[in-house]
Amino acid sequence: MSDTPVLRVRxxxxxxxxxxxxDGVSLDVHEGEVVAVIGPSGSGKxxxxxxxxxxxxxxxxxxxxxxxxxxxEFHRGHLRPLPDRRVAAQRGRxxxxxxxxxxxxHWTVLRNVVEAQVLIHGRRPEEARREALxxxxxxxxxxxxxxHPRMLSGGQQQRVAIAxxxxxxxRIMLFDEPTSALDPELVDEVLSVVLDLARGGMTMIIVTHxxxxxxxxxxxxxxxxNGQIVESGTxxxxxxxxxxxxxxxxxxxxxxxxxxxxxxxxxxTSS
Amino acid sequence: MSVAPQTVPPQAVPPQAVDVAAARPRxxxxxxxxxxxxxxxxxxxxxxxxxxxxxxxxxxxxxxFDPNILRGLGMSLxxxxxxxxxxSALGVLLEVGRMSGFRPVVWACTVYVTVFRSIPxxxxxxxxxxxxxxxPRIPLGVPFGPTFVSWPTNSVISSxxxxxxxxxxxxxxxxxxxxxxxxxxxxxxxRDAARAMGFTARQSFVxxxxxxxxxxxxxxxxxxxxxxxxxxxxxxxxxxxxxxxxVQVIYNRTYxxxxxxxxACAWYLVVVISLSLGQRRLERHFGKGQR
Numbered sequence: 001m002s003d004t005p006v007l008r009v010r011x012x013x014x015x016x017x018x019x020x021x022x023d024g025v026s027l028d029v030h031e032g033e034v035v036a037v038i039g040p041s042g043s044g045k046x047x048x049x050x051x052x053x054x055x056x057x058x059x060x061x062x063x064x065x066x067x068x069x070x071x072x073e074f075h076r077g078h079l080r081p082l083p084d085r086r087v088a089a090q091r092g093r094x095x096x097x098x099x100x101x102x103x104x105x106h107w108t109v110l111r112n113v114v115e116a117q118v119l120i121h122g123r124r125p126e127e128a129r130r131e132a133l134x135x136x137x138x139x140x141x142x143x144x145x146x147x148h149p150r151m152l153s154g155g156q157q158q159r160v161a162i163a164x165x166x167x168x169x170x171r172i173m174l175f176d177e178p179t180s181a182l183d184p185e186l187v188d189e190v191l192s193v194v195l196d197l198a199r200g201g202m203t204m205i206i207v208t209h210x211x212x213x214x215x216x217x218x219x220x221x222x223x224x225x226n227g228q229i230v231e232s233g234t235x236x237x238x239x240x241x242x243x244x245x246x247x248x249x250x251x252x253x254x255x256x257x258x259x260x261x262x263x264x265x266x267x268x269t270s271s
Numbered sequence: 272m273s274v275a276p277q278t279v280p281p282q283a284v285p286p287q288a289v290d291v292a293a294a295r296p297r298x299x300x301x302x303x304x305x306x307x308x309x310x311x312x313x314x315x316x317x318x319x320x321x322x323x324x325x326x327x328x329x330x331x332x333x334x335x336f337d338p339n340i341l342r343g344l345g346m347s348l349x350x351x352x353x354x355x356x357x358x359s360a361l362g363v364l365l366e367v368g369r370m371s372g373f374r375p376v377v378w379a380c381t382v383y384v385t386v387f388r389s390i391p392x393x394x395x396x397x398x399x400x401x402x403x404x405x406x407p408r409i410p411l412g413v414p415f416g417p418t419f420v421s422w423p424t425n426s427v428i429s430s431x432x433x434x435x436x437x438x439x440x441x442x443x444x445x446x447x448x449x450x451x452x453x454x455x456x457x458x459x460x461x462r463d464a465a466r467a468m469g470f471t472a473r474q475s476f477v478x479x480x481x482x483x484x485x486x487x488x489x490x491x492x493x494x495x496x497x498x499x500x501x502x503x504x505x506x507x508x509x510x511x512x513x514x515x516x517x518v519q520v521i522y523n524r525t526y527x528x529x530x531x532x533x534x535a536c537a538w539y540l541v542v543v544i545s546l547s548l549g550q551r552r553l554e555r556h557f558g559k560g561q562r
Contacts, residue, residue, distance in 0.1 A: 055463055084472050092469020102464035106482050116468040119478070161464075168469065 004067045005030045006172050006203045007052065012061035014044075014051055014227075021047040023227035024061070029172065029205060034198045036218035036235070037207045040250060044227040045207040046099075049176040052205070053096050054087055065093060066171060092120045095165030099177040101157040103149035103164070109136065110145040113164045121168055128167075135163040139193050155186030159193055166197075173197065175206040179213075191217075211254050215239050223247045330530040334521065335537065343517025344538050350513065351500045354438035358499075359492070361439065362446025366454065367476075369447070380447070387444035393505045395441055400433040400509040434506040442499055449491045453484030485557040493550030497543050514538055 005028040014022040021044050029035050037045045050056045052063060054071050063070040070090055072079050082090075104112050113132035117123040123131070136142045139159035141152075149157055158178055165173060175194065179187045191213050198204060198217045208214050214221055214235065221238040223231045223246075231238060231247050242248045320326060334340055368380035387395075403424040412418035428436075457480050465475030507516035514535055522531040 053467055055466060088466070088469050088471040088474075091467055094467075096464075096467035098460060098464060098467075100458075100460050102458075102460035104461065104464065104479055106479075115478070116470070119474065120469040164468070 005064075006033075006066060007205070008064040008067075009048075009052065010062045010064075012048075012051060012063060013059045014047055014056065015059055020227050022051065022058070025224075025227070025229055026061075027222065027229065027232075029203060032201045032203055034202075034204045034206065034217055034219050036214035036221045037205060037224060038209070038211065038214055038221060038238075038250075039224035039230075043224040045224050046176050047227075048224070049096070049174045049205065049207050053094055053174055054091055055096075065090060088120075092116070092168055093171050095168065095170030095173040097158070097161050097165050097173065097175045097178050099180050101149075101154070101161045101181070103157055103161055105149055107148075108145065109141065109147050109149065109152070109160050112149070112160060113167050116164070117167050132163070132167060135166050136160070138166075138196075139163045140189075153186060154182045155189045158182065158190045162190075162193055162197075172203045172205065175204065175208070177207050177209060180209060211239070211251075223250065225250070325529050326533070327527060327530045330527050331533050331537075334531060334534045337521075337534075339517050339521065340514070340534060340538070343512055343514040344542075346512055346517075347500065347503045347514040348542070350434055350438060350503045350506065350511075351496065353435055354442045354499050354503075355492075355496055357435070357439040358442025359446045361443035363450050365443060365447035366450040369451070370454070384444045384447050387440055388448070390441070392437060392441045392502055393508065396433060396437040396505055396509055399428065399437045400430060402428050402433070430506070430509045430511040433509055434503075434511045438499060438502065438506075441502075442495070445495055446492070449488055449495065450484070452491070453486075453488035454480060456487040457483045482557075486554075489553050489557050490550070493546065493553070496550075497546055500542060500546070501539065 007027075007029040009025055009027040012022050012025045013020075023044075025044070025048055027035070027048075037048065039045050047056065051058050052070075057071070062072075068090070071082055071087055073082050073086075081087075103109075104115070107115065110129070110132055113135060114125070114128045117128035117131060118125055133142055133145060136145055139162055141156060141159055141163070144152060144156065144160070149160070152160065162178075178194065179190050182190065187210070191210065194204075194206065195213075195217050206214070206217065216235075218235050221233065221235050222229050223238060223242075223244075225246055231242065231244050237243075238247070239251065242251060365380045365384060368376045369384075371377060406424055408421040409424050409427055410418040410421040412420075461479055461483060462475055465479040466472075470478065503513050504515040506513050507519060510516065512520075518531045518535045522528045525531075
């Protein structure tokens with residue numbers, strides 16, 4: 001296994017008008033690693049995911065996928081943006097799962113999973129179909145292959161979206177708050193699919209508000225606030241032993257397991 | 272458990288005997304009045320149609336399938352189809368230009384749409400027909416440089432080309448607006464998802480955005496088709512042999528104005544009704560997969 005991280009993010013900056021969304025973010029994700037990104041709303045976690053996937057241009061810094069510079073190339077000693085076709089090809093090597101699922105509403109579930117394989121990666125339709133059915137089987141929705149997305153529940157749509165993103169054999173999967181738009185009782189079916197992927201060795205970045213899930217699934221947790229990575233470490237370090245007051249304040253706002261852990265920890269330190 | 276207090280029914284009817292299925296409809300006096308007024312109006316109009324000697328129904332029958340009339344109808348349909356096809360293509364291009372984000376192109380397309388939506392099509396038709404006064408010869412060559420070939424404008428601009436140009440340019444401006452409404456109706460997440468899958472900008476537009484925009488684009492395009500069909504009657508002013516012009520040629524000779532206009536109206540009616548039926552089927556087709 002090589003030392004080159006699958007994804008390398010170096011000092012990435014992004015602003016929207018006066019608002020600084022990313023303020024020098026650096027992050028390496030290695031083969032098979034699962035990184036959970038947590039933080040308050042507006043901290044820049046989703047922007048980070050969208051920038052890595054080049055759905056948004058960055059203002060500065062650099063990103064590499066398997067050592068290849070994303071979105072730019074050297075030409076006669078100068079950097080210049082890549083043409084759309086090559087940016088698209090780079091995007092095709094990553095998988096993205098959105099908060100709002102964004103399944104293609106005019107296609108059946110099967111075609112959602114088949115189309116990019118055929119169109120972008122030049123697979124034969126028969127082969128793409130077999131692969132799509134295999135993936136739908138894996139997320140437990142093979143029987144919905146001919147349904148239209150609008151007939152499915154939110155949880156089912158998100159599982160199809162995961163199958164769709166997997167269909168092109170991505171080097172890395174990016175999850176942008178995959179359960180935030182779901183009814184509470186549908187969250188678990190999606191998380192179990194993600195957990196299954198993590199156990200299968202998929203390299204992933206998961207932006208999430210599900211603290212207990214982040215703790216369970218992640219090899220490493222990253223806490224973002226105001227466009228910066230404030231703290232990074234193993235789930236134990238982040239949840240049980242937060243160093244910065246900001247992370248402590250953030251965790252204490254969460255009820256449930258993370259906050260309880262935090263309280264227990266405080267009791268232990270005070271006694 | 273407490274017993275519910277007994278309520279006394281307002282009428283002396285025992286509650287278990289009530290069944291609303293036995294209710295009689297209320298009398299609505301305004302409906303009766305409206306019905307009576309309509310009946311009188313329709314009767315009067317029918318009486319007028321039957322008894323007015325100027326309408327000459329046998330003349331209508333004689334000219335309804337007259338070859339000259341049918342040729343005119345064919346020309347009207349041909350102009351409509353050409354203007355719609357070219358206009359829609361140009362309209363999509365204009366909207367792609369407006370979405371391009373490249374300022375000069377955005378500007379050019381916006382100016383085009385504003386200008387051509389503001390000029391009445393009749394004015395445009397007369398302008399294009401008389402282009403020869405402004406530009407006697409149409410040149411092909413290097414801009415501001417030498418000319419390789421040139422054609423006399425009046426041999427290029429017939430009443431047919433003037434009609435096609437005028438109707439197309441006018442139509443393109445309207446189609447650009449319709450396409451815009453369709454594209455803005457598609458959720459931005461669809462485009463994001465397409466790009467994320469590795470689709471190029473063009474692929475995500477053609478494969479994902481445009482097909483979904485069709486649901487919003489089709490209904491106004493249908494009405495636009497009908498508007499253009501009726502708009503073709505304007506080309507009669509530049510002596511283009513459309514349906515209206517063919518009718519005029521005949522009644523200028525025979526002075527049977529009313530019956531020949533009825534012939535024209537009948538054909539417009541037939542075509543528009545068939546178009547409306549076709550439009551409904553298209554809407555059903557493109558509506559699938561949507562909420």
